Every structure is written in C-alpha cells, then in structure tokens.
Amino acid sequence: MIERFLKQTQFTSQEDYIKNLHFNIPENFNFAYDVMDEWARERPQKKALIWTNEEDECIAFTFEDLKKQSDRAASYFMSLGIGKGDMVMLILKRRYEFWLSILALCKIGAVAIPATHMLTAHDIVYRNNRASVKAIICVGDEYVLEQVQAAQADSPTVKTLVSVGPHVPEGFHDWHKEWDDAPAFVRPARGNRNEDIMMMYFTSGTSGEPKMVAHDFLYALGHLTTGAFWHNLSEDSIHLTVADTGWGKAAWGKLYGQWFVGAAIFVFDHEKFTADKILHKIEQYHITSLCAPPTVYRFLVHEDFSQYDLSSLRYCCTAGEALNAAVYKKFLDLTGIELKEGFGQTETTMTLGTMPWIKPKPGSMGMPNPQYDIDLLRADGTPCEDGEKGEIVVRTGDHKPIGLFKEYYRDAELTRQVWHDGIYYTGDVAWRDEDGYYWFVGRVDDVIKSSGYRIGPFEVESALMTHPSVVECAITGVPDEIRGMVVKATVVLSKGWKDKAGPELIAELQNHVKHETAPYKYPRIIEFVDELPKTISGKIRRVEIRKNDNAS
Numbered sequence: 001m002i003e004r005f006l007k008q009t010q011f012t013s014q015e016d017y018i019k020n021l022h023f024n025i026p027e028n029f030n031f032a033y034d035v036m037d038e039w040a041r042e043r044p045q046k047k048a049l050i051w052t053n054e055e056d057e058c059i060a061f062t063f064e065d066l067k068k069q070s071d072r073a074a075s076y077f078m079s080l081g082i083g084k085g086d087m088v089m090l091i092l093k094r095r096y097e098f099w100l101s102i103l104a105l106c107k108i109g110a111v112a113i114p115a116t117h118m119l120t121a122h123d124i125v126y127r128n129n130r131a132s133v134k135a136i137i138c139v140g141d142e143y144v145l146e147q148v149q150a151a152q153a154d155s156p157t158v159k160t161l162v163s164v165g166p167h168v169p170e171g172f173h174d175w176h177k178e179w180d181d182a183p184a185f186v187r188p189a190r191g192n193r194n195e196d197i198m199m200m201y202f203t204s205g206t207s208g209e210p211k212m213v214a215h216d217f218l219y220a221l222g223h224l225t226t227g228a229f230w231h232n233l234s235e236d237s238i239h240l241t242v243a244d245t246g247w248g249k250a251a252w253g254k255l256y257g258q259w260f261v262g263a264a265i266f267v268f269d270h271e272k273f274t275a276d277k278i279l280h281k282i283e284q285y286h287i288t289s290l291c292a293p294p295t296v297y298r299f300l301v302h303e304d305f306s307q308y309d310l311s312s313l314r315y316c317c318t319a320g321e322a323l324n325a326a327v328y329k330k331f332l333d334l335t336g337i338e339l340k341e342g343f344g345q346t347e348t349t350m351t352l353g354t355m356p357w358i359k360p361k362p363g364s365m366g367m368p369n370p371q372y373d374i375d376l377l378r379a380d381g382t383p384c385e386d387g388e389k390g391e392i393v394v395r396t397g398d399h400k401p402i403g404l405f406k407e408y409y410r411d412a413e414l415t416r417q418v419w420h421d422g423i424y425y426t427g428d429v430a431w432r433d434e435d436g437y438y439w440f441v442g443r444v445d446d447v448i449k450s451s452g453y454r455i456g457p458f459e460v461e462s463a464l465m466t467h468p469s470v471v472e473c474a475i476t477g478v479p480d481e482i483r484g485m486v487v488k489a490t491v492v493l494s495k496g497w498k499d500k501a502g503p504e505l506i507a508e509l510q511n512h513v514k515h516e517t518a519p520y521k522y523p524r525i526i527e528f529v530d531e532l533p534k535t536i537s538g539k540i541r542r543v544e545i546r547k548n549d550n551a552s
Helices: 014-020 031-042 063-079 097-108 121-131 142-152 175-181 224-230 249-253 256-260 275-285 294-300 325-335 412-418 457-465 495-500 503-516 542-551
Strands: 047-053 058-062 087-091 111-114 135-140 160-166 197-202 212-216 238-241 264-269 289-292 315-318 339-344 350-353 364-368 374-377 390-395 423-432 438-443 448-450 453-455 470-480 484-493 525-528
Touching: 031 063, 031 097, 031 256, 047 063, 047 275, 058 063, 063 097, 063 175, 087 097, 087 121, 097 111, 121 142, 121 197, 135 142, 142 160, 160 175, 224 256, 224 339, 224 350, 238 249, 238 275, 249 256, 264 275, 275 294, 289 294, 294 325, 294 470, 325 339, 325 457, 339 364, 350 390, 374 423, 412 423, 438 457, 448 470, 448 484, 453 457, 457 470, 457 484, 457 503, 470 542, 484 495, 484 542, 495 503, 503 525
Parallel strands: 047 264, 087 111, 087 135, 111 197, 135 160, 238 264, 238 289, 289 315, 315 339, 484 525
Antiparallel strands: 047 058, 197 212, 339 350, 350 364, 364 438, 374 390, 390 423, 423 438, 448 453, 470 484
16 A cells, blocks of 8 residues: 555665655655545454453554444534534544544544543633534544533534544434435545545643644645654554543554554553553553553553563554653563654654664664754754754754644644744754754753753653653742752652652752753752642643742
C-alpha cells in the first residue's frame, strides 16, 4: 500500500532517509476511500481492528468489516442531515464506534472534532460555539450525556445529538437502533479537495483557552511515516497505542499510520489506567508493538514484569512529553527493548524521531523527520550552533509540509503569531548535539532564568527521576528577590516513600540533583503532592503550579 504514496519505501540510514523520502501526493486524497477501502478490496479478511473492554468482550474487525460498517455509518449520518463541511464532535472514549465515525465522516467530507469525555458543559459550549458544531456523537454514559445536555441551551448551532449507548435519553438519536434502517450508501458526488478541513482538534494547552487546530485531508498522509518507520510496523503487527480518542495522539498511534501499512490496531476500552491491566492485555492478545507517553512507562517499570509473558512485544515508542533517561534504562533492563522517542505537536505529525536505523540516545528525541525542514533558532531569529538552546522551528517557505496544520480555525492573528515569514514556531526549546540528535529543554514560557542561568525544567526533572523515590515531578520557577527565580520541584513519591516525606528526604533529593547535573540547577524548594495537575491529554500543567504559588 505505501508504495502508492512513497517513491521509496525502505531505508537503511538517516542519510538514505533524508535523501530519498519523497511523497506521491494524490489529487483529492481521501484516506477512507484511498487506503481503507483499497485494503478491503485487496485483503478483505485481514484483521484491522481488535477491540476489547474490561469485561473481556472482544470484537475483531477485518478491513472488509470496516468498509461495510463505515459505509453504513456514513449513510446513517447523511440521513441525519450531516454533509460535506459540517462540524461533528466525537466524544466516544475508546468505543469502536469512534473508528467507524472517523471513516464515515471522512467519506462524507464532514469535519471530525475528537474530544475527551472529561469535558464539562462549559467546555462543550465553548467548543460548540467556536467551531459552529452541528452534531455531537457521544458515548451514552451518564456524565457525558449530562454535560452534552446541559450545553444544549447555549449551543444554537447544534442540531443533532447521537448516542452509541448504553443510555439514550430523550432528544438523542439511538445509533444502534437506527443505523440499520439507513439507505444503502452512495458516495457523495461532491468530493473533498486536499486543502479542505478533514479534522480539527481543540488543543488542551498548558495555558490559555484551547486553540482550534485545523488539519486538511493530507494530514492523514502525513502520518504514514509514523506507522511505517517510527513504529516500524508491518501487516503482521498488532499495535497498541495508549491514548484517549479525544487526544491528537490517537491520530498518531491508532488510526492513520498503522493502517497505511495494514497493521492491526489494538484498542483496550477501559475507564482507569493501571499498569497491570496494560501488561495483562499485551500478554493476552500477543501485542507486538507499544506506543505510550512517558507517564505510562513510568508506571509500567514499577511493576513486576516476571508475572507476565511479554515475549510477543518487539518494538516500543514514546511521545507526548520528554522521556527521562532513567525510565529508558529501567525499561531496557526489564524487557531488552530500546524505547524509540518521537516529538511532534497537535499542529504537526512526527517532526523528530528515533527511527529503526538510528541508535537511541536515552533522553533524546532523535533526529528530524525529513518530511519537515527542522531548525533551532535563537530569540533574534539566527540559527543555533550545536549545543546551544533554541526554539524548534519548521521552515516552510511557500510550501506547507504534508502533516502540518492548515491554520488555527477562525483566528488568523494567532496563526500569524506562530507561522510567518516562511517559518512555523513550535514554542518548544531544545538543543542539538554534535551527532545531530535533539534534546528537549521545555516550552519557551517554562524556561527558568535564575542568577543569570537559563534552566530547562526537563533537565532537572530528568535528574530527579533517577532517584528511586520519585514517580513523577514538575519543575517550575518561583520569583526570588535575589536570584530573580529559584527552582521548585513538585514531586509525586512512590508508594514505599510516602511516609518519608519531610526535611530529610528534601535534602536527599537536593543533593541527588547536585550530583546528577550542574549544581546550580538543584531545586531550592521541594513540595510533595499526591498528583500533578495535568491537561486532559495528560501533559503537566506547570502554569497551574506557578499560578497556585503566586496566589499563596
């Protein structure tokens, strides 16, 4: 399949990859028709999606199943008045109807807006009105239904509500009761163009109101390199990415790139994450590859791996935030598998990564994906030297790379702030070593200036994470009359250390950081907490920690 979209499909080195990665860009590309329906024609009985839940129900979908059922869903949606360009919010957790809906909306040319089930009514009203949402398709649990219903009075553009069950209150269409009665699917005569909006995400953001990140139909094609090369998948792979469908990571790891190569996507529909459940599913379903944010690996490595048969697991990746070298080493010791880190944003596909032909450096994000022209710039706009910290940027010129977002929807000014003069500014700070590997420092706004030094939160977090007591931590700056800012660590302790929280452990952690990294970076303030404030996508909200410190 991928040979239809790439001039070369096998690479042996980073030099080979940089020189020979070239896309064949179809006119009016539509992932549902041009990839999924083609798989259904060529390999109809090949497993494409394996869905299970906490009750051990299991449904396996072949490519033929997905073609037929996405056709039916598309016909059903059109019978409800959903058409090309309409905005449709999906609040479906990990229900298999999410994948049917995404494919169906793609076939119609409607815009999918994945959203987390943790949204409040206020959040939903904001999204409905900012995007002029026409329909909401949601899981029928009590909390989600209550929030969607409460938002209705202040959401004049929303005309259609659909529940996939188990509960279907008055005013909601019943997906599973009604969709069998939909007429036979007829492909719309008016198809999409490559530049049309296909998907839109409201970024959770670590500060400010969520932005509407609009992606065109080539966004799906931009993920091809993710599945084929970074995840290193094949038709024989069974791949698990740990992500809620309301987060952009779901598009990275359980939707587009994996199906380009014909892999089976594994979905575990669960309410609350525990490391034990994930390891059990890997064993039970013979998962071959895993991708998860570093937070997940931090909890996995605290489990007793001898209690599970993980022999099927061959390849593991991580993204979403920077990976601490200590977690990398512990996972390698437990499994023999080198974690392959990657980097990107809701606005992009994978921009930096550790590909199969690249030897990982623990803690490094890897090297640029030549799909993007990556650089590091100083504040004055000049390029950084190796070893110098700068903002990660994408040089676009007058040609938008495949996978880069189209715009912040309905906000031209915000779009111009981050993307102007042929450069997209990511807002993330990193440095590059002499071998071309990139190392994450932090968000531009998170960098701490103390006594003339510039300190990246991740540098200190990495040092703290090597101490056995620390499960998670967040580094922030606290105003100080003498130094300008001092470093503060907010720390979550592991179970066996919680009763030791106190002055002695604080001193121990401070001395530990002084030995692990430059002494001027050590946290002068340490606070122990039960959990860190996070965005709905799981990223640490340092801005909230700073806000609470300023208020106290």
